[in-house]
Amino acid sequence: MNTFDNIVAPATGTGGAITILRISGPAALEIGNRIWSGKTPLEPASARMMKLGRVGIDSALAVCMPGPGSYTGDDVVELHCHGGAAVAEQALKLALDAGCRMAEPGEFTFRAFVNGKLDLTQAEAVADVVSAGSDLALKVAERQLAGALGEELDQIYWTINEFRAECESRLDFPEEELDWDSALPEKMERVSDALKRLLATRQIGSTLRDGVDLVLAGRPNAGKSSLLNLLLGYERAIVSPVPGTTRDTVEAETVLRGIPVRITDTAGLRDSSDPVERLGVERSRRSIAAAHLTIWLLDAAADDLEAEITEFTLHAPVDNRIAVWNKIDLASERNLPEIPGGALRISVKNRENIDSLLDAVAERTVHSARPAEPPVAVNARAADELEKAVDAVADAKTHSTEGMFEIAAARLRDALQAVGAITGKNVEPDVLDQIFSRFCIGK
Ligand SMILES: Nc1nc2c(ncn2[C@@H]2O[C@H](COP(=O)(O)OP(=O)(O)OP(=O)(O)O)[C@@H](O)[C@H]2O)c(=O)[nH]1
Numbered sequence: 001m002n003t004f005d006n007i008v009a010p011a012t013g014t015g016g017a018i019t020i021l022r023i024s025g026p027a028a029l030e031i032g033n034r035i036w037s038g039k040t041p042l043e044p045a046s047a048r049m050m051k052l053g054r055v056g057i058d059s060a061l062a063v064c065m066p067g068p069g070s071y072t073g074d075d076v077v078e079l080h081c082h083g084g085a086a087v088a089e090q091a092l093k094l095a096l097d098a099g100c101r102m103a104e105p106g107e108f109t110f111r112a113f114v115n116g117k118l119d120l121t122q123a124e125a126v127a128d129v130v131s132a133g134s135d136l137a138l139k140v141a142e143r144q145l146a147g148a149l150g151e152e153l154d155q156i157y158w159t160i161n162e163f164r165a166e167c168e169s170r171l172d173f174p175e176e177e178l179d180w181d182s183a184l185p186e187k188m189e190r191v192s193d194a195l196k197r198l199l200a201t202r203q204i205g206s207t208l209r210d211g212v213d214l215v216l217a218g219r220p221n222a223g224k225s226s227l228l229n230l231l232l233g234y235e236r237a238i239v240s241p242v243p244g245t246t247r248d249t250v251e252a253e254t255v256l257r258g259i260p261v262r263i264t265d266t267a268g269l270r271d272s273s274d275p276v277e278r279l280g281v282e283r284s285r286r287s288i289a290a291a292h293l294t295i296w297l298l299d300a301a302a303d304d305l306e307a308e309i310t311e312f313t314l315h316a317p318v319d320n321r322i323a324v325w326n327k328i329d330l331a332s333e334r335n336l337p338e339i340p341g342g343a344l345r346i347s348v349k350n351r352e353n354i355d356s357l358l359d360a361v362a363e364r365t366v367h368s369a370r371p372a373e374p375p376v377a378v379n380a381r382a383a384d385e386l387e388k389a390v391d392a393v394a395d396a397k398t399h400s401t402e403g404m405f406e407i408a409a410a411r412l413r414d415a416l417q418a419v420g421a422i423t424g425k426n427v428e429p430d431v432l433d434q435i436f437s438r439f440c441i442g443k
């Protein structure tokens with residue numbers, strides 16, 4: 001990727017009512033006018049005005065956004081054509097023939113980053129906004145896009161830079177009585193706390209960005225498919241009183257308490273002589289092993305409660321599970337066996353205690369029954385750099401209190417490198433490639 005080519009890409013998916021073609025680069029206006037024609041040409045004087053004209057044989061709206069006030073910082077032209085593969089292909093071909101090259105994934109946002117329109121945390125937030133799987137995830141992404149994380153990290157960066165200057169001044173003038181900032185160790189501690197607070201948002205960051213894999217497991221007939229349908233709010237899986245109804249895993253996505261969740265309903269677990277059912281059970285076990293969290297349903301109305309307990313004891317995951325007695329409506333008088341770690345009591349049929357179950361899911365995934373919107377939530381890349389920064393500042397504090405300013409200054413430079421890598425002040429080209437290659441074409 002560079003910033004001097006003229007690049008083009010469809011910014012909309014196929015199958016929609018309109019196709020938007022985006023052109024960015026030093027000659028965007030000239031190229032735009034070559035492939036689009038209207039009563040008057042696209043020109044800076046008519047910036048951000050939609051004009052009706054034609055692209056090839058199709059009528060199309062066009063708008064120009066001269067740099068540096070555009071998204072990318074370059075001159076940008078957008079052509080709004082009719083939807084459909086043939087129209088998109090025609091417009092794209094004309095743009096390529098007129099001197100554009102096809103944009104790589106994320107290249108428009110890459111230009112915005114290189115042209116100083118966004119820092120790297122904001123560029124990453126653009127991808128987060130596009131892929132946000134819940135309202136909560138979207139709010140966090142929007143806040144990061146507005147600069148919340150970048151601004152906080154910038155403050156930290158410049159504070160660490162002051163510490164570095166302070167330590168280096170001791171090296172340059174070792175004999176002189178300098179006005180040494182005696183509060184420096186305490187100030188370093190405060191910066192370290194701020195870094196750790198950001199680092200602590202790693203889990204909610206990954207949960208909101210990547211979602212949670214939740215598996216519904218248990219013996220046949222426990223009510224797993226009924227619970228899946230209830231959580232989704234529509235009839236996704238077949239429910240019947242016949243044990244062994246679900247034979248294959250059934251997957252669906254939803255949002256629970258603001259958390260994007262992929263739910264897998266599984267075949268009931270039991271020893272079976274039916275080879276197809278056995279294959280299903282095998283799949284169930286694999287899903288349970290790969291899940292972030294398993295809701296294990298026990299049938300409170302089962303004839304054989306012993307079998308429910310045995311299956312649970314032998315096969316439920318040890319840590320990441322929530323044990324639940326279902327069909328409590330049929331068993332209010334029944335003395336249910338104790339479950340190690342306790343079990344919730346619900347009735348899917350009567351929607352009883354479903355809120356407590358959702359509380360438990362949220363508790364187990366983001367440590368809060370009613371997750372609120374966190375001010376920031378860092379991604380894995382930022383968290384790795386924050387870890388390095390925390391270590392480096394801790395070392396710098398120790399060395400500076402021992403009078404070893406050279407090492408302290410070196411470790412502060414490491415901390416600056418780490419914090420700067422998050423915002424993109426100093427970042428390796430291959431890291432940039434990795435980040436932007438995950439974007440979609442046209443973004
Ligand atoms: N009374 C009562 N019946 C329930 C409840 N939940 C599910 N059922 C019934 O139990 C039967 C089995 O429900 P399913 O959801 O198919 O159970 P499953 O765990 O998916 O069963 P398999 O797919 O066979 O493993 C159905 O007749 C449901 O209507 C409940 O809370 N109370």
Ligand SMILES: [Mg+2]
Binds near residue numbers: 224238265
């Ligand atoms: Mg089922």
